[in-house]
Amino acid sequence: MFVLVISFHAMALVIVGLGNPGKEYEKTRHNAGRMAVELLAKQEGFDNFVFNKTSNALVAKGEVEGEKATLVLPETMMNLSGKAVAAFVKTPKAAKSMVVLQDDLDLPLGTIKMVVGRGSGGHKGIESIMRSVKTKDFTRIRIGISAAGKKNQAKKVSGEEKVVKHVIGKFKPTEEATLKKALKKTVEAVQLFAAEGVEAATMFANTR
Numbered sequence: 192m193f194v195l196v197i198s199f200h201a202m203a204l205v206i207v208g209l210g211n212p213g214k215e216y217e218k219t220r221h222n223a224g225r226m227a228v229e230l231l232a233k234q235e236g237f238d239n240f241v242f243n244k245t246s247n248a249l250v251a252k253g254e255v256e257g258e259k260a261t262l263v264l265p266e267t268m269m270n271l272s273g274k275a276v277a278a279f280v281k282t283p284k285a286a287k288s289m290v291v292l293q294d295d296l297d298l299p300l301g302t303i304k305m306v307v308g309r310g311s312g313g314h315k316g317i318e319s320i321m322r323s324v325k326t327k328d329f330t331r332i333r334i335g336i337s338a339a340g341k342k343n344q345a346k347k348v349s350g351e352e353k354v355v356k357h358v359i360g361k362f363k364p365t366e367e368a369t370l371k372k373a374l375k376k377t378v379e380a381v382q383l384f385a386a387e388g389v390e391a392a393t394m395f396a397n398t399r
Contacts, residue, residue: 203259204385205279205289206231209316211359212266220336221269221358223370224292224316227334227377228262231255234378237262246278256386270315273323283326290381291331293317294358298335299345301369303377305332305396307389330389332377332396343399 208228209221216222232240237253240262249264265275280286293314298304308328311317321327336358340346348357362370376396384392 203261203288204255205261205263205276205285206255206381207263207265207272207276207289207291207320209265209269209272209291209293211269212264216359218361219359220362221294223294223334223336223374224332225264226370227292227332227374227381228264230374231378231381232262235260235382240264242266243278246275248275248278256382258385260385265316270319272316273319273321276320277323280324280329283324283328286324286326286329289324289329290384291317291320291329292377292381293331293333294336295333296337296347296354296358297345298333299337299339299343300335300366301339301373302335302343302399303332303373303380303396304335305330305380305384305389305393307331307393330384330392332380334373334377 206228208225210216210225211221232251235253235255237251240249240251243250247266249266251262254260261279263275263279265272267275280289293316297312307330310327311321335345337345337347348354380392380396383395
């Protein structure tokens with residue numbers, strides 16, 4: 192058991208927050224992942240984010256629960272996120288120490304879900320990362336951005352134009368409290384991932 196713990200933390204964590212760069216996209220639904228990483232940086236007392244030219248990303252280094260971690264906010268548009276990530280995750284093995292935080296249309300706002308090794312679910316940022324790191328075996332936290340429908344399922348928007356409008360729309364003032372809770376839970380899940388590993392984190396994240 193002890194050996195396992197050592198091997199799990201042999202590599203520094205890479206935590207990626209997906210979103211679109213620039214003022215106009217701040218606080219939009221598509222940037223939920225990015226917002227969660229910014230909150231994590233604040234809570235864990237990371238240095239300021241600094242633009243890294245090689246990766247075309249904003250990067251901050253520090254520790255999460257005592258584990259070395261690099262926080263990455265790609266400054267590319269969402270569908271090119273993999274380019275930024277590839278500078279930090281060079282091998283499929285290194286991808287096991289990566290956690291990607293993303294928005295998700297299939298989940299209602301207020302719900303988060305931690306998954307490992309699943310398909311992209313049509314998320315362009317995730318598709319780009321999978322292509323770049325040549326594996327889908329990494330941990331993701333999906334942050335719901337849809338309205339809640341029946342039985343707490345997501346009330347999905349359909350039609351490409353509507354979807355685009357929804358994801359790059361800003362969160363409504365009435366949604367902010369729910370969003371805050373979800374982002375806080377996302378940060379806690381990342382902290383648990385760093386401290387205790389993926390199983391404990393998944394159990395916490397995926398329990399309502």
